Amino acid sequence: MSSKTETQLLNRSVLISGAGSAGQSVGYWLRRYGFEPTVVERSPGPRKGGFAIDLRGAAVEVADRMGILEACRKAAVNMREIRRYNAEGEVIWQTDGNFGAGEGVAGDVEVLRDDLTDMLQESACEGVEYIFGDSIKSIAQDEDGVDVTFAHGAPRRFDLVIGADGLHSKVRELAFGPADQFKRPLGLYAGIFTIPNTLKLDRQWLMRQMPGKMISNIDYGPGKHTRGLLVFSSPPLDFDRGDLEAQKAILAKAFDGDTTWGVQTLLDGLRISTDLYFDEVTQIHMPRWSNGRVALIGDAASAPTLLTGQGTSLAVVEAYVLAGELKAADGDYQIAFARYEEQARPYAEQNQRILTDCPEMSVPATKEEVDRREERFRLLKDGSNAVDDDDSAGSFIQSAANAIRLKDYEKL
Ligand SMILES: Cc1cc2nc3c(=O)[nH]c(=O)nc-3n(C[C@H](O)[C@H](O)[C@H](O)COP(=O)(O)OP(=O)(O)OC[C@H]3O[C@@H](n4cnc5c(N)ncnc54)[C@H](O)[C@@H]3O)c2cc1C
Numbered sequence: 552m553s554s555k556t557e558t559q560l561l562n563r564s565v566l567i568s569g570a571g572s573a574g575q576s577v578g579y580w581l582r583r584y585g586f587e588p589t590v591v592e593r594s595p596g597p598r599k600g601g602f603a604i605d606l607r608g609a610a611v612e613v614a615d616r617m618g619i620l621e622a623c624r625k626a627a628v629n630m631r632e633i634r635r636y637n638a639e640g641e642v643i644w645q646t647d648g649n650f651g652a653g654e655g656v657a658g659d660v661e662v663l664r665d666d667l668t669d670m671l672q673e674s675a676c677e678g679v680e681y682i683f684g685d686s687i688k689s690i691a692q693d694e695d696g697v698d699v700t701f702a703h704g705a706p707r708r709f710d711l712v713i714g715a716d717g718l719h720s721k722v723r724e725l726a727f728g729p730a731d732q733f734k735r736p737l738g739l740y741a742g743i744f745t746i747p748n749t750l751k752l753d754r755q756w757l758m759r760q761m762p763g764k765m766i767s768n769i770d771y772g773p774g775k776h777t778r779g780l781l782v783f784s785s786p787p788l789d790f791d792r793g794d795l796e797a798q799k800a801i802l803a804k805a806f807d808g809d810t811t812w813g814v815q816t817l818l819d820g821l822r823i824s825t826d827l828y829f830d831e832v833t834q835i836h837m838p839r840w841s842n843g844r845v846a847l848i849g850d851a852a853s854a855p856t857l858l859t860g861q862g863t864s865l866a867v868v869e870a871y872v873l874a875g876e877l878k879a880a881d882g883d884y885q886i887a888f889a890r891y892e893e894q895a896r897p898y899a900e901q902n903q904r905i906l907t908d909c910p911e912m913s914v915p916a917t918k919e920e921v922d923r924r925e926e927r928f929r930l931l932k933d934g935s936n937a938v939d940d941d942d943s944a945g946s947f948i949q950s951a952a953n954a955i956r957l958k959d960y961e962k963l
Pocket residue numbers: 568569570571572573574591592593594597598599600601602603604664685686687715716717718719720721722743828848849850851856857858860861862863866
């Protein structure tokens with residue numbers, strides 16, 4: 552492993568906003584290359600919650616280079632069965648849990664988001680300064696650095712700032728302007744939350760699509776969680792991101808009175824859940840990913856939405872490329888940020904196109920569309936790869952997941 556000496560590297564102190572997969576990964580790589588990263592995270596610890604997430608293609612290679620691939624494979628969720636239901640509670644299609652694995656539909660490695668968060672933190676924490684429970688309030692850059700003020704802590708000066716603070720990035724707002732100009736909302740909202748395993752599932756994923764809606768009840772097995780997913784279409788909603796009960800109420804209202812299969816079990820679970828992750832489903836498209844000494848990665852720069860299953864892969868790959876280019880340019884951020892974007896942007900954009908190019912990945916808008924999809928699944932034999940025909944979602948996802956050639960920055 553090589554790291555530049557203190558005298559060779561410019562711009563060593565780097566503030567990273569957000570300790571998600573993007574922030575933790577870039578912190579890890581910067582430290583490994585001899586920089587001095589500080590991660591500031593709004594939550595009191597790494598933010599938990601969510602389903603199993605997928606690592607695919609180039610992201611698997613990055614996890615390997617980080618030394619966490621084996622641990623990811625060990626912790627990988629080992630699903631037994633996937634079932635699709637209709638409104639009457641009939642199973643219209645089922646397959647084993649590895650549906651499409653290696654073909655791009657399932658991840659090459661599928662690991663609980665919580666487990667990945669822990670693994671990333673363990674590998675990143677040595678030598679990376681963490682500040683939990685705080686967030687950036689203002690940034691002011693000049694020729695030599697960036698002055699940063701925080702909501703709680705004392706002001707500090709850094710050489711560079713990286714926004715890895717997700718869909719509603721504060722760094723993006725401060726350096727590039729209001730979020731609305733960068734959002735491409737799908738007109739959907741999604742809630743993911745831990746529920747009791749009342750259906751006595753064992754590593755099973757039960758799902759259903761309805762007009763403008765989608766639900767899932769997923770059990771990841773003993774010692775892991777059972778989680779619910781509710782997705783619904785809606786015009787833009789105004790809600791308090793800090794108010795869990797208000798978010799629960801929005802979800803409950805969207806499904807109010809629905810007695811068709813599966814809904815009430817999830818609403819009962821939602822009522823007592825304490826870890827709801829609720830958000831709009833939107834992509835982020837930016838005309839550029841850096842502004843002076845500030846750069847963006849992960850969802851903050853190029854969110855593809857949870858419907859693609861590619862958010863975490865994009866985050867770890869973008870983190871790898873950004874840190875690697877900073878190393879290769881000896882910390883010259885102007886060179887590094889330009890090269891980072893040159894390589895990572897086509898990859899991110901191809902992954903974002905998964906949704907527009909593969910309608911199968913989206914939520915059906917009308918009853919006719921739901922009926923068509925159900926009919927199509929009904930005609931398939933159990934276990935057939937329903938979305939992997941002609942314009943197969945599987946092959947499209949896999950080619951997007953591999954649409955970048957990773958440099959070996961250790962050698963540069
Ligand atoms: C709780 C949660 C659950 C999720 N569940 C799923 C899922 O089931 N499936 C899926 O495909 N995707 C899920 N996602 C999104 C997924 O994690 C990302 O698409 C992907 O991992 C890219 O990660 P990221 O680090 O760019 O963004 P994120 O994972 O969103 O991480 C951003 C981090 O920045 C922190 N942050 C935000 N604002 C500030 C601020 N102002 N100051 C400091 N810190 C800040 C957040 O607390 C968070 O830790 C979830 C995200 C979260 C936060």
